[in-house]
Amino acid sequence: MTAQGVPLRRRVLVVIVSVTALAVALFLVPLAIAVNILYHDQTVAALQRDAAWVATAVPDEAARDAGAGLKLPARLSGELAVGGYAVDGTRLFGEGPARSPLAASSRDGHVHDMVENGFLAVSAPVPSDEGTALVIRVATPNEQIDNRIHQAWLLMGGLALLVIALAAGAAVRQSTRLAAPLERLTTAAQALGGGDFSIRAARSGLREADQAAQALEATARRLGDVLARERAFSADVSHQLRTGLTGLLLGLESALSRPGADLAPAVQAALARGERLQEVLDDLVRLSRDSRAPAEPLDVDGLMEEVRQEWHGQLARQGRRLTITVEPALPPVTAQPAAVRQVLHVLLDNALRHGRGEVAVTVSDVGPGIAVEVSDHGPGVAPDSDPFIRSSGHSHGIGLALARSLAEAEGGRLVLSRARPPLFSLLLPGHDT
Structure with missing residues (x-):
């Protein structure tokens, strides 16, 4: 070149x-x-x-x-x-x-x-x-x-010639010292352009060159993280949307299979599910691209009301109850509502598909923040397995891996507090008001 x-x-x-x-x-x-x-x-x-x-x-x-x-x-x-x-x-x-x-x-x-x-x-x-x-x-x-x-x-x-010769020698040494880190940065930038996001530029002792190397390394890590999220996005979205899309199609097919049936309720239900799927898709696209919204206090009561309206009917059709408990005087929490909503969506979808019995959602004060716990009476997770491993062969690992990533992006944590019966805890840090 x-x-x-x-x-x-x-x-x-x-x-x-x-x-x-x-x-x-x-x-x-x-x-x-x-x-x-x-x-x-x-x-x-x-x-x-x-x-x-x-x-x-x-x-x-x-x-x-x-x-x-x-x-x-x-x-x-x-x-x-x-x-x-x-x-x-x-x-x-x-x-x-x-x-x-x-x-x-x-x-x-x-x-x-x-x-x-x-x-x-x-x-x-x-x-x-x-x-x-x-x-x-x-x-x-x-x-x-x-x-x-x-x-x-x-x-x-x-x-005079001796002085000029000494200056030339010093110039050669100094030019090599100045050019070498730039050449290494060029090589690292070319490697980054070739898809190597693990580049590390050696330190030269020159503050400006070292700052440029650090900025290039940070950019490489950032691009690597973004690319990893983009690569995993299709699998995560497929997992998150499969249940809703399947239910929408089944509802329409069921209405069409009944001769003389009134299609208006089925169409309305399909539209409602379609709007919900669109909201989920928009949230996941925005969060996967790390489009940070301005910090705002999390409306816990409003979020729990959304959970009640979305999941009460789905669990009731299976003969199961949904219990939501919110402690009073919770500490204020700053988080993106879309991120918390998607984490709860994963946990509740996991409880709906793999759990049994009553599903309980509890929001409690844990000192500097809050804990949102989701539990059911299902078989839970095997002691020797990690439910957060991202694997297409795992029954729920893809969704839980995404949920953990979203929680960590908000400065929180998603942990399995109890394996059997399962109890997942979303820990969100508080902020000073």
Whole structure:
């Protein structure tokens, strides 16, 4: 798979190296100019000292005698060249050009310097009672100064390259550290797109990348849960709606099988059952997709009245009683009515299909919440079996598994308090008013 754009590793490397090179250049260029000026000024100062020393050592009559008999060293130190000049710039003795504009400029009695004939030279007037009659010129090859400057520049350039190389190494390391977690996140996202909801992105120590990894893992878990609910939804809905749909069809078939029978009551009963099935289907679809309704106090009395109207007739047709007991002054409970209604629907349908005798629904105060208990006098559940296991071969496991999931989604629990005769308890936590 290809992607457009510059890779992060290269981008970080280019940015860091470019910024480092720019910083080094901004620092190095002024420093190189300063080194050039420094070496030049140092050499001029040294030449001025030598010229002043020679000027004080030369007698006044050296100008008249053109330096006859004057003994001056040809080199004071290193590559220095010393010469005596008249005020018009003509060389009288020593080394140097035959005519020196630099020496002529010192007729004003001041020390001057300039690059002359490839030499950095300094001219100093010889003090005399009659004014300036002789000028001493001291020079050194300018090439030596340039070599020193160039050596300093080479050293600074080497150090600059070393700094840039170190910056490049740090940039490679940092770009790898930054890109690696993003690459792992990309791999994890691709796995998530392929249906792997168990992805785990390794922690990198980078807060932003770790936060993104945690968000991706949470999203994967969320998607996995949603997909699992969607996959189980068809089986759960089939189980929950089978009884009602079967009763609706049987009622219509029974009415049609009686010649001359009045079909209006059968049609009305079918419509009532159809509306009830539609309510059940809407509730299950909404709850399976985790569409959370705004929190609201649960109307226990109203919910029990719905239970009475829906199940009293069905149990009575089997010759069984429905008893509903609600304790007074129950603590307030917040839950989705649709979720609690579906849980009770599963429990009562289970009691209707698999139980015997009287069915009792009891709502009691259990401290911080309430307990809604559903019991009958049937054979119950075998001690070694789990009624909440989701299995198509189990007589009631699919519906009870769904009921437990709905209860847990509301922050409650659905437990089998007694196996024989069966007693199921729906525990719902209370809330502060």
